Amino acid sequence: xxxxxxxxxxPENVKMIKMIREIFFIAAIxxxxxxxxxxxxxxxxxxxxxxxxxxxxxxxxxxxxxxxQSTNEIRxxxxxxxxxxxxxxxGMYYAGQGVPKDDAKAVRWFRQxxxxxxxxxxxxxxxxxxxGQGVPKDDAKAVRWYRQxxxxxxxxxxxxxxxxxATGQGVPKDDAKAVRWFRQxxxxxxxxxxxxxxxxxxxGQGGPKDYAEAVRWFRQxxxxxxxxxxxxxxxxxxxxxGVPKDYAEAVRWFRQxxxxxxxxxxxxxxxxxAKGQGVPKDDAKAVRWLRQxxxxxxxxxxxxxxxxxxxxxxVPKDDAEAVRWFRQxxxxxxxQAQFLLGGMYAAxxGVPKDYAKAVRWLRQxxxxxxxxxxLSLGLxxxxxxGVPKDDAEAVHWHRQxxxxxxxQAQFxxxxxxxLGLGVPTDGAEAVRWFRQxxxxxxxQAQFSLGLxxxxxxxxxxxxxxxxxxxxxxxxxxxENARKARSLIEKKLSPxxxxxxQERSNEYFRRYVPTPVRD
Numbered sequence: 182x183x184x185x186x187x188x189x190x191x192p193e194n195v196k197m198i199k200m201i202r203e204i205f206f207i208a209a210i211x212x213x214x215x216x217x218x219x220x221x222x223x224x225x226x227x228x229x230x231x232x233x234x235x236x237x238x239x240x241x242x243x244x245x246x247x248x249x250q251s252t253n254e255i256r257x258x259x260x261x262x263x264x265x266x267x268x269x270x271x272g273m274y275y276a277g278q279g280v281p282k283d284d285a286k287a288v289r290w291f292r293q294x295x296x297x298x299x300x301x302x303x304x305x306x307x308x309x310x311x312x313g314q315g316v317p318k319d320d321a322k323a324v325r326w327y328r329q330x331x332x333x334x335x336x337x338x339x340x341x342x343x344x345x346x347a348t349g350q351g352v353p354k355d356d357a358k359a360v361r362w363f364r365q366x367x368x369x370x371x372x373x374x375x376x377x378x379x380x381x382x383x384x385g386q387g388g389p390k391d392y393a394e395a396v397r398w399f400r401q402x403x404x405x406x407x408x409x410x411x412x413x414x415x416x417x418x419x420x421x422x423g424v425p426k427d428y429a430e431a432v433r434w435f436r437q438x439x440x441x442x443x444x445x446x447x448x449x450x451x452x453x454x455a456k457g458q459g460v461p462k463d464d465a466k467a468v469r470w471l472r473q474x475x476x477x478x479x480x481x482x483x484x485x486x487x488x489x490x491x492x493x494x495x496v497p498k499d500d501a502e503a504v505r506w507f508r509q510x511x512x513x514x515x516x517q518a519q520f521l522l523g524g525m526y527a528a529x530x531g532v533p534k535d536y537a538k539a540v541r542w543l544r545q546x547x548x549x550x551x552x553x554x555x556l557s558l559g560l561x562x563x564x565x566x567g568v569p570k571d572d573a574e575a576v577h578w579h580r581q582x583x584x585x586x587x588x589q590a591q592f593x594x595x596x597x598x599x600l601g602l603g604v605p606t607d608g609a610e611a612v613r614w615f616r617q618x619x620x621x622x623x624x625q626a627q628f629s630l631g632l633x634x635x636x637x638x639x640x641x642x643x644x645x646x647x648x649x650x651x652x653x654x655x656x657x658x659x660e661n662a663r664k665a666r667s668l669i670e671k672k673l674s675p676x677x678x679x680x681x682q683e684r685s686n687e688y689f690r691r692y693v694p695t696p697v698r699d
Contacts, residue, residue, distance in 0.1 A: 320351030608639025
């Protein structure tokens with residue numbers, strides 16, 4: 182290549198300050214979370230369910246009747262085969278009321294009542310087998326007893342049986358059967374069943390996807406105070422799924438869930454205040470709700486709060502606070518937080534500058550597939566920052582980012598093929614990567630691709646094509662490209678210059694991104 186080409190097209194390795202500047206041009210964090218695939222389906226529940234951690238709701242008789250009846254009288258009735266007394270005695274052993282707590286004896290008496298068809302005892306025996314209390318844990322036996330109670334119309338047992346089918350515990354996984362049992366429990370007003378039935382309709386599990394039905398069941402559970410359903414209903418209003426989009430309604434339901442301590446609802450409510458969606462914009466309230474979610478350990482909120490402190494957005498700029506929140510999210514495995522924490526170490530913001538720690542965090546994010554981190558880790562290897570300089574490793578990480586469509590990585594990979602850094606020199610491969618970045622609007626890549634055409638490297642020499650690409654780089658403000666364009670323009674005839682300008686105009690329309698207004 183000519184001397185002017187060497188001085189213009191292939192700039193020296195990108196400086197660390199540029200890498201850090203790029204790191205902090207954070208893509209907008211997704212404002213709201215969708216109902217996530219694989220929502221947690223609770224463990225089998227009942228009002229008396231030991232597995233749920235709730236206190237056993239002992240004898241169904243009134244407190245006055247219970248106080249008049251001694252433990253011995255209950256035991257005597259139980260030993261004579263009275264199913265209700267057997268159920269009550271089992272509850273007393275489970276709760277340690279009037280007798281020493283003894284789960285094995287609780288199981289024994291529940292079993293005797295259950296075998297006589299006592300529905301509450303059947304349900305509780307299922308709970309004991311599910312939780313391994315008083316008996317070895319046995320999901321199949323739990324299913325057997327839940328089924329017997331469910332077929333008698335016991336709502337909590339119907340819900341629990343639905344859970345077992347939804348999760349494949351004790352029975353083969355069967356979403357259709359899960360829906361059947363959730364529906365029966367939901368129609369009896371069990372909020373968890375209503376919520377999970379909504380989840381099944383949302384995801385198209387066990388039947389066709391139906392957002393309107395999902396909303397119907399989320400609403401029924403939400404109106405009973407079910408926090409997860411309130412959050413989910415808020416999401417449906419925010420996204421316009423199954424209902425007309427309505428930010429004010431979304432805020433209403435997010436608030437109800439948030440006030441119950443639901444972290445994702447707190448996060449979303451914070452975002453709604455930050456954006457002024459459904460409520461007047463209020464930075465103080467946005468930060469308040471984001472902080473509550475972050476303090477509960479929600480990585481998305483920790484990441485957002487860290488970014489706000491790093492940028493001085495809605496809070497005073499504070500790099501140490503930014504690092505604190507990035508670290509909490511990073512330690513939970515959040516790739517974006519790991520990437521940003523690496524950037525803070527590389528720049529010495531909020532922590533002493535430490536390239537080795539920067540590399541450590543960038544690597545964790547890169548290994549999760551985050552293209553920005555892969556690009557940045559490649560740059561660390563290219564410059565020998567925090568690791569020994571290694572062009573082959575730089576190529577490896579640039580390639581991973583480039584194959585995900587990262588334009589800067591594609592450009593860098595093109596440079597490395599042109600200069601033979603970490604790979605054999607290969608003009609055709611350089612052109613391939615420059616073109617991919619150029620077609621995404623990267624001005625450096627457009628300039629470089631134009632120069633490859635001007636020099637006939639990796640492609641046939643073509644001054645019209647060279648001018649077309651270099652000119653749109655000039656239009657994006659690349660001053661080095663302006664000098665190269667002048668040299669190429671002198672080689673073109675008037676008619677060829679017109680063709681080149683027309684082609685450049687076409688490329689500009691196709692490959693130069695339209696500025697986005699805030």
